[in-house]
Amino acid sequence: MPSSCLEERLTNTLIKNRIYRFLFILYTGIFDIKNLIIKREIRKWSKNKNPKTTKIFDIGFGFGQQLQYIYNIIPDANIFGIDLSERAVACVNSHFNFKKYPKIYCKQEDITTFEGNETFDLAVAVNLLNYVESDDKAIKNIYDALKPKGTLLLVNHYSQKESNDIKKSFDDIHLLPIVRNGYTMPTLRDKLKEAGFSTVKCRYIYGNTGFWAWKLAIGLPSKWLKNSNLFLLVFPFYILFLSPLIFFLNFYDMQIGHTAGHSIFLKAEK
Numbered sequence: 122m123p124s125s126c127l128e129e130r131l132t133n134t135l136i137k138n139r140i141y142r143f144l145f146i147l148y149t150g151i152f153d154i155k156n157l158i159i160k161r162e163i164r165k166w167s168k169n170k171n172p173k174t175t176k177i178f179d180i181g182f183g184f185g186q187q188l189q190y191i192y193n194i195i196p197d198a199n200i201f202g203i204d205l206s207e208r209a210v211a212c213v214n215s216h217f218n219f220k221k222y223p224k225i226y227c228k229q230e231d232i233t234t235f236e237g238n239e240t241f242d243l244a245v246a247v248n249l250l251n252y253v254e255s256d257d258k259a260i261k262n263i264y265d266a267l268k269p270k271g272t273l274l275l276v277n278h279y280s281q282k283e284s285n286d287i288k289k290s291f292d293d294i295h296l297l298p299i300v301r302n303g304y305t306m307p308t309l310r311d312k313l314k315e316a317g318f319s320t321v322k323c324r325y326i327y328g329n330t331g332f333w334a335w336k337l338a339i340g341l342p343s344k345w346l347k348n349s350n351l352f353l354l355v356f357p358f359y360i361l362f363l364s365p366l367i368f369f370l371n372f373y374d375m376q377i378g379h380t381a382g383h384s385i386f387l388k389a390e391k
Contacts, residue, residue: 278383318391
């Protein structure tokens, strides 16, 4: 996806203000297709599961969107999250305090050194591999952390370039180095297969329709907010006017198959 994003504009505000954090997670959960797909897949996966014995692993949780979605869908599940960013961990733990969310626990940890020992029923990783130098080790540790027949939901950027062909950059949002722009679909699928996953289903997301939905809902507002806070005054009217079109574009993008897209969604089973 393009580098300018809503998260970058609202980083400090989200950390300091719970109301803005709630609105951000609600907004991106409604209008960002990767979050729509993750929520849909979690709902499908959670059917016929005993929530009280279910253990879910969120790797590289960032602002905690997926943590919130998982909790909303399966509030009785045990949810464990890790992230390399100390700031992200502090922010999320402040929000998911133990008294209100006793079954959510997050800590600062590196997935390349994590030992899960077949603990989790479901793992979720969104754009995690962009930040991981040893991606094969990370994928293998996720595999090892899943119980037999456990499921991984993975979203990562699509790129035609091989990982070692790009210069490393730095993420101003989470203060972490970016080691790759993304993967081709065959490369990412093969990495999961090599780690031991028996079934890997994948598809492109953010095709032309999904990309324009993202552009209208997040890309352009982010750009305008960066230039002037005055856009906040017209933003409610802007999104109210365009929301039917954005919903339609996202719905269409989720229903059809793409031969290319800006990101890849994979569902793998151990």
